[in-house]
Amino acid sequence: MYVATKGGERAIDAAHQWLAEERRGDPSAPELTIVQIREQMALAVNRVMAEGSLYDRDLAALAIKQARGDLIEAIFLIRAYRTTLPRFGASQPVDTDAMALSRRISATFKDAPGGQVLGPTFDYTHRLLDFTLMAEGEAPQAARKPADPAPAPHILQLLDRDGLMEPLPASDETPPDLTREPLEMPADRPLRLQALARGDEGFVLSMAYSTQRGYGRTHAFVGELRIGTCAVDMEIPELGFAIEIGEIELTECETVNQFTGSKTEPPQFTRGYGLVMGQSERKAISMSLVDRALRWAELGEDDMGAPAQDAEFVLYHCDNIQATGFLEHIKLPHYVDFQSELELIRKLRRDAGAETCKEAAE
Structure with missing residues (x-):
């Protein structure tokens, strides 16, 4: 047993060394910084x-380099590191109305107050490989600093002003923190939004796409998509007031969906919402579509049985770290389990063979 254990350790050490060599690649090529x-x-x-x-x-960036470009492995590394960090306070809610915009578009209003800002986007690029990017020694270009834009209020406020958009619910309750408390069902909207915000982009995208194909009650317009930086404020107990501790880049999406109404409320548009750290508009749009699909009960709609409307299905399967852990554990040793299955099927085959021989003899 001792020899087998030591042999396994040597194999693991060798695998780690080989992984480091593969990560570095050809030593003659410059190392990626x-x-x-x-x-x-x-x-x-x-x-x-x-x-x-x-x-x-x-x-x-370090996690991406260490993971050799495997983004899910990099996400795993970041989450693991995050658990080692002390928590000494909480910031106040960010004010996206005051966002310093680098991109802001609307598919519902052409002449929106503050204008539309295309920003850095692939939307209008040709999907052709640019072989000039393979050239060596390209001259660096100076970063272009956008001009200070005009005030740009949220576009859905135009519909709010006329009573055409469902009002936002007012709540002073502190939402639960999904990074510190396990997900439990039923999950209210703040918890659902947290799970979607850190959910796998591909999974959330596929769920959003399913709603557009009819598997759910959504027909959405992008009311507004905005990307920019927001100030992060934190209240300091010793000072008695909040101070700005930094800035964070965010992508925010609000969708306008088909209307609803009741005996007491006139028909109004409904909304979906997505907010993601960094520039990630595909994820923010997908998140807003899935958010709207998950709101069917609170809006008094019928359950169509679509996957995107099933909160337990969506929220328990959107986390790529949990999915990866459960998926990849099956490649670890399961010798005892398999031997029991193997013995069982051999017994069943023996019993079936004996029964066949008995029938033939009769």
């Missing part, structure tokens, strides 16, 4: 921060 990943793979960094629930670009 954290700064390069942070600055030139920003969207991957943003996804790792969002789904890892930790806003730190350098650490997200």
Whole structure:
């Protein structure tokens, strides 16, 4: 037993060394730096921060490098590191009305107050490989600083003003923290939004797509999609007031969905909401569609039985770290379990063979 254990340890150490060599790649090629990943793979960094629930670009870039570009493994690394950090307070809710915008579009109002800001987007690019990016020694271009935009209130406020949009519920309750408390059902909307915000982008996207194809009660318009930086304020007990401790980049999406009404309320548009750390508009739009699908009960709609309307199905399966852990555990040794299954099927085959021989003899 001792020899087998030591042999396993040596194999694991060798596997770790081999992994490090594979991570480095060809030693003659320049090593990828954290700064390069942070600055030139920003969207991957943003996804790792969002789904890892930790806003730190350098650490997200480090995790991507350590994981050899496997973003789910990088997210796992970030979440594991996050558990080691002390918690010394909580920030106040960010004010997205005051967001310093780098991108802001609406599919519902062309001439929205504050204008539309296309910003850095793939929306209008040709999906053709740009081989000039393979050129060596490109001259760096100076970063373009956008001009200070005009005040840009949330576009859905236009519908709010005319009573055409369902009002936002007022609540002073502190929502539960999904990073510190396990998910429990039934989950209210703040908890659902937390789970979706750090859920796997591909899973949330597929759920959102299913609602657009009819598996759920949504027909959404992007009321507003905005990307920019928001100030993060924290109240300091010793001072007795809040101070700004930094800025955070956010992507926010509000969708306008088909209307509802009741005997006491006139028909109004309903809303879906998505908020994600970093620039991640595909995730924010998907989140808002799934959020709206999950609200069917509180809006008094009938359950159509669509997957995106099933909160337990969506929320328990959107977390890619939990899914990865459960999936990958089956590649670990299950020798005893398999031997019991093997013995069982052999017994069944023996019994079936004996029964066949008995029938043939009769």
